[in-house]
Structures are given as C-alpha cells and as structure tokens.
Amino acid sequence: MTEEKKNWELLRMNREKRPKVQNWTSYWDLPYGPVSLPVKGSAGRTGDWRTFRPVVDNEKCIKCYFCYMYCPEGTISVNDETGFVEIDYNYCKGCGVCATNCPKECIDMEKENK
C-alpha cells in the first residue's frame, strides 16, 4: 500500500520530475488505474515507417512555411537562426504531404535505402 502511494507520487509530478517511462514489473507495484504519460514516439520510432524521405533544398526554399503548416505529424520545425525548416527524421512518417504542398517544389521525396 505505502509502496503504491510512492509510485503514484512520482506519476503526479510535473513534466520535468515525473518518470520518462513507466516501468512496472509486478502486480504489487501497479497504481490503481492505467495512467498514461505523454511522450514523443508513443508508437515507437515512426520514422521507420518511411519508404520515401522528404529532403528540403534550402537553395530553392522561400520560407513560406506551408510545409510546416500542412505536416500532419508536426515533425517539421523552424530553425530560429536560419529561418529554414528542419525535419525530425526520427518521427517523420514520409507521407509526402509537405512535398505536395511546397509551392517551390523544393522538397524531394527520396527513396529510403534500407
């Protein structure tokens, strides 16, 4: 009982202090109910799903950020220093939405060679 309470206390902490992953090993240390904690890659490294990899040609990019806007996954970010977009290949699923909507056609969908 007291053990369980300790575990709950950790889950109840804020983003910085709570455990990054929940690692329960037995019935006895489980909390009462299933509580999930937010984490990037909740479905694993979804970058592995890709057959095509979006590659941005910064030469042609006009920083319109349409790709950022339309990326369903939120894997495109903007570098504040350069103003160019960057893709998080750990999680980019390779759907091609960014490439289809780039007005300058400067995102290439290149075949992954796995």
Place this chain on the structure above:
Amino acid sequence: MVKPKFMEGPLKGNFASAYAAMDADVDVITAYPITPQTTVVEKLSELVGEEEFTERQHVEYVRMESEHSVGAGLVGASYAGARTFTATAGQGLLYMTEMVHWMTGARLPPVVAIQTRGITGPGWNIWADYGDILSLRDSGIMIQFIASHQEIYDSILQGFNITEHPDVFLPLFPAYGGFVLSHTAKPVKRIPWEEAQKFVRPKTPEWPHVWVDGERPIMSNALIMPQNFYTEFRIKIHEAQMNAIPVIKDTMAEFEKTFGRGYGNGLVVPYKCDDAEVLLLGYGGNALQAEDAVDKAREQGYKAGALRLRTYRPFPKEDLLHYIKKIPYVAVMERALAFGSPTGGAVSTDIMAICQRDPKARNAHIVPFIGGLGGRDVFLDEQIDQIKILYELKEKGEVPDRKYKMWDTFWTGLITGDKKVEVENQEYFGDI
C-alpha cells in the same frame, strides 16, 4: 444561518436520500427521473435552491437527458475530483450499465442510490425487485441492501467515507425497495451540518490516481494490450473489493460511536442469532420483516434467528460463515431471480460456494427461497413457513416438499391454483 426546514420527523425514503447527499456535501449531481426514484431528483431540485444549502454549499446539479448520460456525467465530474451522487432504478440502471462499468474500471468513487424496481420484459413493472441492482453483481460496484428509512440516510452519509477511502476507490450503490421504502414516510433524523462534516471524509483537491492538470497531463483509460497488465488492473478492482470489507466495518463502527446508532457491523445484521437453531437469511425490507417472523415463530416454540445481509459486494464471507457454522439450517430468501443459475438466486449460490470451501460449513443446509418479485408482498406467514420447513429438514434430514418447490428451490407466494386470485381493477397504474 438559516434554520433548516427539516431536521427530524417522518420522511419519505427518497427524501432521506436527497438530504443525505446534501449533508455529505456532494459537489456534482447528475440526474434523470424514473419511477420509483423520481422524488429523489425532485427533492434535490428543491434543495439545491434552498437557502439552508446555498449559503454554505456549492452543488452543481445537472438535469441530464438520459441515464447513460447521468453515468457518463458522474464519470466526468469524478475524474475532475468532484464528490458525486445520483439515484436511479430498474430500466434506468440498465441503461446506465456501460457507464457503471466505466466507474469501476476507472476506480471512481460516486455513490448511487437505487430504488429497486422490476425489470421489464414480461411487461412494465415499477415495484420492488432487486433484479436491477443484481444485474450489476459482477461489475465491481459495491452493493448494499438497505432496510429502513433512517438507514437510507445513514448509508449515503457513510458512503463517501467508503468509496473515497484510498484503499478502495470504487462506487457504492445502496439499494432499497422501490415504493416500500422510497414512497413511505417513517421517522428520520438528519445529522446537523457541523457534525456531519466532522464525520464525512475531508475533500481533497484531486484523487491520487487520476487528475486534471495542464502542467501534469495524463491520459486516462487508454487501450491496454492483453500482455500488458490488463489482467492486473482487473484484479486490482477485486483487491479493492476485498479492501473495502474492513473499511465498511470501520466506517460503521465510527458512525455508531459518533451518532449512537448503527446497522450490525455494516456487513451483516444479526437478530436473535445467539441461541437460534435455524436461520432466515435475507436482504432489504424482507429481511427486516423476518425479524418479526422470528419473534412470532419463537412464540410457537421455534428457535429461529434472522441474519440480514447488508453488504452484498464485497461479499462478507467470514461474517456469514461465522453464523452459518453455528446455525447450519439456513433459508436464503431472495427478491430477485437469476435465470438459469444453480438455485435461481445469486445470493444462495454465493452462500453455497463459501460453505463448500470451509470444512466446518460444508455440511450446512442452505435452502433457497425466491419471492416478492416485482413488488408482490411476502407475508409473515410465508416467512414463518420457511422456518417450519427448516425444522422439518432438521428433524427428518431431508428438505420437505411443497407445491411451490421446483428445481430444489421454494418459490414463495407462487400462484398454484389452490387459492382464488382476484385481479382487481387498480386505480393507480403508476408512471412507467
């Protein structure tokens, strides 16, 4: 401070429910009317606007559009950490069923008062029959059978101390006979606000296992794969039921100490069991009437005792065995029919199971009786006859026959053609 309109006097069972919820300082009530529960929600509608309450309490009272939504609303409010209450019966409870399971699965602590009512199928029926609440026997809720008006009030007030106990976190459904208790008035004493607040569990900003906070976000009740602890979380619910046994006892003991009245140990209520040779075991109003039957039978020389099952889930195995071992001739009277079950009754089946697992109770004689379905009266004579049947069994070593015995179960009050039955033209048909 405004003087309360009612503190003690004759009160309808349903009004006792409403006052108890208010005195337990509930935060959110969601409600939808159904006979014989209606007067609970009507009374609550009044109370939430009465000065006595508005000057000290903030109750969010939501008139929902269905019982499924009532259940879902309780779940939502309870997730937020609020103390929640509602009441329903019969079809309403059936319609809420999906959400009742959600309450237990999510380990939420509402208290839901049930005015038991016959389940429809053969035809509408709005009168006492515990088939509604017993259909949720295996859902993980705690079930209590309430036998008197004062007990309705006291049980609901005690309810949150049990449901919100950190070892428990399960909803509690105190159930009492529709019309029999809900619509009749008997003396009831309210507990003054300050005293009630000293007894009722203090509120917390959130529950330990579920909370709403943007800084500490969680997702609740996500999909769990078979290999990943679903089994364990289900067993945790069973564990919570087991944990509730001492909590119910402690709560009752504390209540009795503070307010000078109680109902057995909270789990079972014995009557003249000390020297009894046979035992009438039942629940709800019928079990209270059994005490009269015991007195009458004793006048005729039968040493009977009565045992009222007050808490059905969790199942008070030890307490029942304690009496059954001493008094091994037991009539189990039920006001609900579990179709196709070993005895036709859920409680008698359970009792046979615990006896089987205890070497000292294995030879006890458990005799199932079912009657009073859909509000039919169970008469004192019929209960005395149950005692006589037990004595015949005790003397001859065999369960005697009766015309109303079928499949080894006695169907108390069965229409067998012996007596003329008059179907009257009733004035009141009730609201369905």
Place this chain on the structure above:
Amino acid sequence: MAKTKIKDIIANPESRREYFLPGNSTCQGCGLDMAFRWAMKALGQNTVMISPASCSNVVTGLWPKSAPDWPYFNMAFAGAAAAATGMKHGLVTKGKGDYNVLVWAGDGGTTDIGIQGLSGAAERNEDIIYVCYDNEAYQNTGNQRSSSTPHGGVTTTTPYGKERYKKNLPMIVAAHNVPYVATASVGDPMDLYDKFMKAKKIKGFRYIHILAPCPPGWRYPAEETIQQAKMIVDTGVFPLFEIEDGNLTLNGKSKRLHDKNKRKPLGEYFNKKNQGRFKMVDEKILEELQMDTDRWWKWIDRFLVIQDYEEK
C-alpha cells in the same frame, strides 16, 4: 477578425509548440492528426479532452504512453458529451473552471451513437466545445458506414455504395440555438486555428465540425490529404461557415462559392480516380449528389435570407 497567417504562428512561441506529440500511431497523411495539431495550438495545455471510442482513442497511444501533451480522457462511445458536461461542472467545483473542456469525437460518435448526448448538452448550453472530426465512416473499426458517409460512398458495410445521404450535423446543432457553430477543414489550417481561437473565448456550447480526410478509408494516396480536403470545399460539397448567435458567415474559399457557377464540378471529387471509395458513383448518383449539395446550400441560404430580412 483578421485571419491568422502562418508567419504569425511561426513568430509566436506559444503556437509553435507541438501539443500532439510526433511519433504517434496515426496513419501517414491522417487528417485527424492535423486536426489535433492545429486545434491544440489554439487551445493550449489547460484543455481537457473527452474522447469517445474512435481512431482518436487508439492513435493517442497504448498504455502507458500517450501522444497528447494535455489532459486527455478516453470515454465510452456514447458518453462523451455527458462526460464533458460532468467534467466541466466538476472542474468548476474544484476551482478549475477556466479549463477548456472539449469533446473530441469522430463522425460515428457524433452523428450516430453520441447524438443524444450531444443534443442534450447543446440544449442545456453546457460550457464545452464539441468537436466532430469527420472522416466519413467508422474508421477505427475498419471503415464501416456512418450517418456522415456521403451518398454513393463504398465502405465495408456499404459495398455497393451508400444509399442515403450525409447527415447535416452542423445544421442540426445550429437548430439548438447554441452560441457558436462552425465547420472547418484541415485543408485550411489557419481558418481552423482561428475558429478554435474564437471558440475558446465564447461561453456556452460551441460546436466545430472538422472535415478530416482519411487516406486508407477513402482510398487515396497519403500525400493528397490537403488536396482532398480543399477539393471538398472547392466543389461546395462541404461549405465552411460560422454561425454566431444565429448569424451565419461563410468563410475561406466558401465565401465565393455561394454562386454555384464558381464551384468546381462535383465529378472531379466524386470520382473513382480521385478516391477509391467512389467506385460505385455513376451519372445517376452524381446527379443525386448534386441535389444533396444544393440542399446543404439551401440551409445556408435560409440563414442568409433571415439575416438579410432582419437587417432591413
């Protein structure tokens, strides 16, 4: 209200934050994924979502991991609007009444099994935002028909094409006289964002119906999600509008589409080459679809005519 531009979003660290964390299990090119992303950028972390059984319940993660970086509660299929009702009242009693309380339901959870709870909450004018992300079928259970599936659409339970028409939920909700009803499309994320920004400042029941294409369910290649979402609007099949206190305004592209001639021909959208699910759409069905589209616009006209009349 001035329309937010993508540059404004980039300039604002608040709206740059991704609340729906990447690496979740939505399919490639999922419209629901986009809807989550843009709604949450507007709403922020002090938001509670109640989500009934649907793709959302699954793509948000298997226990013990989750993608939503805000409080998120899974709910029984028919119980979302009522649970959100309870949640709001519960939070009020707990001093957290300022949280945005949302229902996040699919079209099945909204137009079919959840419509009673939705209607109840709307009639009571509960202080919640009800979002229906419409992928036009029960996608989670493998693409079965819903009330929101368009006429002629093939699903696993309508293998010969759906006989009946798409239920007009936004208008049904509008008939409840709630303060805010809006339609949005993931094809116009800035419009969608603005609508959530506006909705969160309004008190009472707010309803936002988001068209969210689903590549596997609709059978088109994942990279076309935006084009599909835009085409539904451009053909006039799904008009973008807001109804604030009974006053309807057409938004985005739909502003110009009141004139029927400015709409793209329906055949471009309801076409098996465009989406695999339209393989049963023939001339006759196309005509009926045209009729149905006109009916949707008639509802809009009714609002506009009344407003016109009231102004005079």
